[in-house]
Amino acid sequence: MFTRDELIAAAGTKPIDGMILPMRFAGGAIDSRQLTRGELFVALAGQHTDGQCFIGDAVRAGASAILCSQPSEAASSAGVPQVIVPNPLEVLQRLAQQHLHRQKSTRVIAITGSNGKTSVKEATAWLLQSIAPTLKTLGNLNTETGVPLSLLRLNPEHRFAVLEMGAQWVGEISRLCRIAPPDIAVVTVVGHEHLEYFGSFENVALAEFEAVASLPTDGIAILNDDDRYVRKMIKRTKARVVTYGRRPAALVRAQRVAADPRTGLCYRFTLSFGGQYARVILNVPGVHAVTTALAAASVALNCGAGVQAVAAGLGEIRPAKRRGEIKRGINETILVDDSYNANRESAEAAIRMLRSAHVSPGARRWFIFGDMLELGKYSPEEHAQVGLSAAGAVDELVLVGAEVRATASAAVEAGMPAEHVHLFPAQLSEANELACARIEAAAYTRDNLRPGDLLLVKGSLGTGMDAIVGELQEKRAGHRLQTDITTRLQQLTQAETALEAGASSKRRRKPAASEAGPDGRSGNQASYSVDVAMKARFPL
Incomplete structure (x- = not known):
């Protein structure tokens, strides 16, 4: 939720025709089909279509204001305020950045990596919500538009914001981190993703390091010790490093990993951290779910959760939709x-x-x-x-x-x-x-x-x-x-x-x-x- 004053400050202008904006907005949307009543509709020009063409649909869906690049008769005739700016995307990103900046007590957790981002994001948010109110990225809105839209749902009571960040080219995650500077950055794996755009595996590795590079010196880099490309990031950051994995060197470690004796689909393991141990029984299939659980546990354990509570929480997690x-x-x-x-x-x-x-x-x-x-x-x-x-x-x-x-x-x-x-x-x-x-x-x-x-x-x-x-x-x-x-x-x-x-x-x-x-x-x-x-x- 954000305010009228925040929108005006980010846009640097007021609505046209002297219209008055509502005091507060429930959130924002760039797709008129996904907009809910009371939200700001941001009309962006896309590769195949232009949001300007759907302002009428947004008005009928209950948009309380429109952020766009040129006036719309559909909005004017319906009496819906319009904020006209040269670049609505830049204003959206600035609005989200400033909205987050005003909430000093919110810790931002950035989830990056070639695989498993959404599963780690869901598991991390599940564990953190038992500590304090937590915002998470809806679905996989992990882009230059998705991250800002997620932040517009941030409320004062949120102590954690778990944000998935994706990329198709070098520099994209750095840009997202300027919008939402992370306090904690998680890297899952470095793999063969979006090679058509990255151009090489080496560029993928560079991109996945960007969230870690954005951490302050008092930040925490949570890195997969089982991935040799992620391990290389340990020596390249000044932030505190927490490693997770199955190797003995990992700070958050899975030991005695075994498949469910009935189906062989789900796994169980002993969670080890700081000399404490707890048995975890997962309900998400695949041995890779152990790695997902360790990543989420690493965040929660470094945000105040106890080992036993984390183990119990991990057992309650179910697969995200269409992900196992x-x-x-x-x-x-x-x-x-x-x-x-x-x-x-x-x-x-x-x-x-x-x-x-x-x-x-x-x-x-x-x-x-x-x-x-x-x-x-x-x-x-x-x-x-x-x-x-x-x-x-x-x-x-x-x-x-x-x-x-x-x-x-x-x-x-x-x-x-x-x-x-x-x-x-x-x-x-x-x-x-x-x-x-x-x-x-x-x-x-x-x-x-x-x-x-x-x-x-x-x-x-x-x-x-x-x-x-x-x-x-x-x-x-x-x-x-x-x-x-x-x-x-x-x-x-x-x-x-x-x-x-x-x-x-x-x-x-x-x-x-x-x-x-x-x-x-x-x-x-x-x-x-x-x-x-x-x-x-x-x-x-």
Whole structure:
């Protein structure tokens, strides 16, 4: 919540036409569809659209004022005050910066890293809220607009602000830290993310260090001791360093790490800090959840929480939405929804989780994987690495997209039987083609499941792998509307018609190690036959 005076001070001007602003604002929004009554609507010019065009929608949604670059008739006719400035984004960032600066008692915790930021942010906020009121980033609003919008929800009672900070280029996190100077900075891992924009892995490492570099000398750098690139940051900061991990040198350490004896999905460990110990039983799947828990624990332990309280709190945490959620699948299967996003490291972590999980005799492990985006020239190699990891670790590999051709080829070349690699190719730029591929992948998987099978769905956000989760998740009949069923039947019918019309086309053929080498390019060996899934559903 922020005030009228704060907005006027940040903008350096008053509303046009002599209109009077409300005394207080509930928050801010840059998307008229997400705006709630009483908020400030900030009209920003984006890459594909301009917020100025949606001021009318914002007014109808209950915006109490508009921050924009030119007057809007829709706002004027409705009597909604408008603050006109040359650059609304700069004013938004300045407003958030000044709003935070006025709250001297709030400690800012910046969460950065290539993987696990949102999970660490959620776990950290969960632990800190037991100490004092805590603000956290909603969803993954971790950008030049998301961080300021999060800060506009900051209230005087908040003692902690847990802010996720993301980046696609060097200098972006430094900019975010100028808006929200951190008192504590957490770095999860340095991995192969957004390489299309960063240009190199070395630039990723530079970017992830920026939050640590922004710390004051009395700040705290919380660093993953198990990641060798993060460890290098220890010698480069003047802030106090707290390391976490499984190595003996870590200050906050996980010992006696073991998988749940029943499922092998979730883990338990002994939390060690300062000569104190407590047993932790996690309810988030994957051994990487141990690292997430340690990062959050490191923050809480250095903000006044006790070891026993932290251990109990960690046991209460559940997965964030679409980030490792365990769901009941159809046909008595177990479904892990990790469909929110993906890069190579997180995909390999998911495969490790599948490999270590316990399944009943005769049951299989399915990895259902969509394209990883924003990798540029590194894409073939990154996708191929996932295929190498999958070979020997999973029983069925279902792939959706274009870049995953390299995954399929690498998996087969590494020894995975071709009949267990199922590619449903589609270009991301072709929305209908991609939707059809997802439906086909879900249909094949659904038709070939056995009771007790374990499935994990993963892919970059843009591939829409959550649609496949929706098809494979068990739904009670009373919870599925007839309109939902009708829509799904229509979609499947359209997919079948399209497939029958082009069953011999290149898109409907299953890729072979022969068709695509490790880099995803065409090879010269004998080709695969049409996918067995397609044969089963649509006999030629």
